[in-house]
Amino acid sequence: MALQRILAVDDEPFNLEIIEEILEDLNFDLLLASSGPECLDMIESFDPQVILLDVSMPKMNGYDVCRAIKANPETHHIVVMFVSARGSVEERMEGYSVGAEDYIVKPFGQGELKTKLLNLSQMLLDKDILEQQVEEATSTAFDAMATSSEMGQIVNYIEQISLLDDIPTLANAMTKCLSSFGLNSNVEIRIDEQRHHFATTGLCSPIVIELFDILKSKGRLHEFTNRVLVNYDLVSVLILNMPKDESKHGRIRDHICFLVSVTEQQLTAILTRHELAAQRQSLDKAQAMVNGKFTSLMGMLETNRKQSETVFRALQERFETRIPSMGLDEDQEVFIFSNVDEAIQNSIAREEAIDMIKSAFKEIEGDLALLSEHEKG
Template sequence: MALQRILAVDDEPFNLEILEEILEDLNFDLLTASSGPECLEIIETFDPQVILLDVSMPQMNGYDVCRAIKANPETHHIVVMFVSARGSVEERMEGYAVGAEDYIVKPFGQGELKSKLMNLSQMLLDKDILEQQVEDATSTAFDAMATSSEMGQIVNYIEQISQVDDVSTLINAMIKCLSSFGLNCNVEVRVDTQRLHFATSGLCSPIVVELFDILKSKGRLHEFTSRILVNYDLVSVLILNMPNDENKHGRIRDHICFLVSVTEQQLLAIMTRKELNTQKDNLDNALTMINGKFKSLMGMLNTNRRQNESVFRSLQERFESKIPTMGLDEDQEIFIFSNVDEAIQNSVAREEAIEMVQSAFKEIEGDLSLLTDKS
């Protein structure tokens, strides 16, 4: 703020009149005091930006007054310029030692005093700018620290849930992460035709459950007063105590949306793994059943092959023992033996086909066993 309020302190009324005349055309709000104690009393209500302070005064000299001003946390910011008839190096050093910002020696010219006051005015403006920069830098630093801490919580949450396979464990981990930001939240999860509810306090109130139902299909984000509702297909989160600070509010809102998005994806992963496990169990059961049927069929084929061998072996033995005693001529015997031989050859061919089928079944059985192991 530019210089506006000045307090002149001198025990000589004539000196105060000169100061009033010099400053008259500068439109400063000027008050005067004739002693150190009066000066200290006035600054409690007037709050001057600059004090033109005489050094040589009775009761309390200017150095003592300056010490008192600079020692008080409520007034130490006031700029003090000593006005003295003595201007030796030692006296100037004493003035600066007690905290004064400037020093002017009587008698002084009108231009000299105005120039010094203009410099002090610029100094006040620069000081305000610097203080604002420091305040902004401090705020930025604290925001950066807060963001870093919050991001650390989010990273920990993501790492924690990467191996979670249980819905309740996942949602409780998200609630714990949001609680680390000081947030009071309610959560609805919609899986397997069920609506599951979780809350920081442990239970969702009926009105919150109703709110979830009303707003679940009304868009991604709803903000009202200090509350915010974030909707995804499977997860909805209601925060009841969003911060009032605009910067923090926006930062926390972004964190919430990101956390709900990550939680939604992890929930989808859990459901996918659950479905895949169910499919694997069904496939294992089907493979076990098919494998059993193949083994049963191969057993039947083996039994049939052995029975055929036994039948044809018995038939061949009977013909070989009976035909010579039947009194048949040579052509008849050849006819019978050729037909028997043809039947045996046909049987052998069928056995070879059965062996090929058995070989194919064994390959299929091996493939099923390999598929079962991989699944």
């Protein structure tokens, strides 16, 4: 702010009149004080930007007044210019040591005082600009620090949920992450026809659950008062206390949208893993069933083969024992032995078919095992 309010302090009325006359055409608000205590009393009500302060005054000299001004946190910002008939180096150094910003020696010319005050006015403007720049830089630095901290929370959340395989744990991790931003959150997760609700406070209120249902068709992002609802296919998040600061509000809103997106992807991955696990379990059951039936069938076939082999061996032994004593001619014996031999050969062929069936079942069992291992991988 440019210089507007000046307080002149001198125990000599004539000196005050000179100052008043010099500053008359500069359009400053000028008040006059005749002593140090009076100056200190007037500061609170007038709030001067610059004080023209005489050094040699009774009761309380200018140095003491300046010390009091600079020691007070409410007034230390006021610019003090000493106005003194004593202008030695030592006296000037004393003035600067107690906190004064400038020094002018009596008698001074009209132009000299005006120039010094105009320079002080520019200094105040530059100071305001610098303070504004510092404030903006500080704000930017704090925003950057806040953003860095928030991004750290988000990165930790992403790393954490990548290890989760349980939907309630995933939802609770999300509400905990949002709580680290100071947000009161409610979460709805939709799986098939079921809706699951989670909240920072532990339970979603009936009106919040109703809001999820009403606003699920309002698009990806819906804002009302200080609340934000983010909708994805499987996950919706309602924040009840968004920041009022515009820049922080926008930043946090972007964080929420990103978190919901990441949570949706992780939820999809969890559901996919669960579905694959169910399919793998069904496949394992099918493999076990096929293996059981195959083992039972092979047992039956093996039993049948052994029984047939026993029957044919017994028949062959009987023929070999009885035919020579039956008085048959050679053609009859050849006929009987040929038929017996054909029956035995047919039995052997049937055993080869059984071996082929065993081989086929083994291949089926191997394919099922490979498929199961592939699903597990």
